[in-house]
Amino acid sequence: MTTSNATSPSGSQLSEAQDFLAKYPDVEAIDIILTDFHGIGRGKMIRRHELEGIYKSGRGLPSSLFGQNVTGEDVDDCGLVQTGGGGDCRCWPVPGTLGYLPHTGRGQLLIAMYEEDGKPHDVDPRNVFEAQIKRAEKLGFHPMGAFELEFYLVDHTPDASGLYQPASYAMTKRRSTLRNTMSVDEIDEMSPLFDAIYEGAKHLDLTLETLISEYGPGQYEMTIRYRELMRAADDVIIAKRLIRTCARRFGLEAVFMPKPFGNEAGSGMHLHLSLADENGNNLFADQADGSLSPLMLNAIGGIRGTIGETMLLLAPFMNSWRRFASAMYSPASDDWGVENRTVALRVPGTPGKTRHFEHRIAGVDANPYLVAAVTLGAALDGIENKIDPGKPSKDEIGHAKAPNDLPRHWLEAIDRFGASEFNKRTLGPRFHTAFTKIKQAEYEHMALKVSAAEWEYYAFSV
Incomplete structure (x- = not known):
């Protein structure tokens, strides 16, 4: 994929980043957030000088982030962990989501994942939803x-x-x-x-x-x-x-x-x-x-x-x-x-x-x-x-x-x-396959957890 901003598959525009940097000259860091299967934000904290680059050429993140359970641990048999050599896919800004959190002093930006040819990554939850919007x-x-x-x-x-x-x-x-x-x-x-x-x-x-x-x-x-x-x-x-x-x-x-x-x-x-x-x-x-x-x-x-x-x-x-x-x-x-x-x-x-x-x-x-x-x-x-x-x-x-x-x-x-x-x-x-496998693994893990209530009710009674 070329690095021209015109190729941004999300429709993001470099001007959004430039306007943000001009409006908030003291911001030194921005949290970039990719939403996983569980609704949890995964990503990075980037420095101010890196922001325009994300709008110009995206940012690489591993697609295996979508193959993790709620704790961030890989679920090996879900089909999304270490596939294709484990390389990164390209993430691009979600237009209109670049903002400032005054209580943290940092910016914040939602991103979505795309393949190198610009097609939406098929297991990114936001892209899954966007298919129904279209x-x-x-x-x-x-x-x-x-x-x-x-x-x-x-x-x-x-x-x-x-x-x-x-x-x-x-x-x-x-x-x-x-x-x-x-x-x-x-x-x-x-x-x-x-x-x-x-x-x-x-x-x-x-x-x-x-x-x-x-x-x-x-x-x-x-x-x-x-x-x-x-x-x-x-x-x-x-x-x-x-x-x-x-x-x-x-x-x-x-x-x-x-x-x-x-x-x-x-x-x-x-x-x-x-x-x-x-x-x-x-x-x-x-x-x-x-x-x-x-x-x-x-x-x-x-x-x-x-x-x-x-x-x-x-x-x-x-x-x-x-x-x-x-x-x-x-x-x-x-x-x-x-x-x-x-x-x-x-x-x-x-x-x-x-x-x-x-x-x-x-x-x-x-x-x-x-x-x-x-x-x-x-x-x-x-x-x-x-x-x-x-x-x-x-x-x-x-x-x-x-x-x-x-x-x-x-x-x-x-x-x-x-x-x-x-x-x-x-x-x-x-x-569908990956989500099912991840939830099956989560159920099996939680089924092994013995609660305090079980100790209270059963441990010395049955």
Whole structure:
């Protein structure tokens, strides 16, 4: 590949780097971030003088990064480790993601991986998702969306018993173990941290919006502005890192594990989705008679038929499945409904031109690119095949749900994912095989871990 900027397969422009360097003359380092299968950022910290070179000729990183488990250890039989001599592939900037983190004093840039001939690397999760975006565009659709992020803040160090506790407030250093759901005073006591987060977002083209204290002690939710679905997924990667790095500088840790406390609420990552036409008009808007859009209903029908096969992407880790132990606000189901928070696919009640639906199953630990890829892919299948979503659910909180076709535990989800032709077609065969192998190895590793609870219950009793 030549080193001319005109060859950048990502569409990145050298002017973005030049403008950044001019705007932030004191920045001496930039974190370049490639998102792996698990949603974890892998990459390098480069110096200021290296930034323009990445925009001119890319930067080499090993594709075996995608063959690692969550700890960064190679999974040898996944098919991605030490292939082709173990050489690097070329990574290029993701346009519009070069920004500044004022609390670190460094810049930040998302990158994506490409082959030397400029083709998107087929197992990079962002490229896997982009293939579904291009499919939608060929059909005349422009996917739009936003994610909601729920997370816990905990003290940086555990207590004397080795357990982590809900965070002491950044302003008062007081700690509350009460729920304080939607308490504005709780947000005020944590406001120095959130002020820093919102300030950082200004430098990252990240529009963080509503903040609430959620149902668990130390649990919060932040929403992000609705926009193009690809950028919405990028926003999750950027926002999680912003929140994490800010929290550390206040002596706290942001926890995106979906169930850090067994008796408290889990943390989800709800995806709001619609399709627009080339002029930006919402194709999911209500019909003239006030009825729901047939296009949206077909999309919901397509997703309902694949949720069981895609649960491993929505709940990718052992801890993910603890979130479904209670159905309270965590819909482990394949149903849909209007203004009903017990269902998997919720159509918010506000009628009119802003109509969309909300996919409520994914945990905050899920990779947003992969969640969006299978959600959009299934929605397009539903539209192309005019799949009927069935009748909306009328279930209420606390009522027993009808049986559904979802896996009941992590191992079943791994098996269902591996056997799925939908996943192989939507994600690509190499990605599908590698992800399955990595998750099988992770399950086998975790199955050998004996918990403290097992010692407490069984060690001297059975």
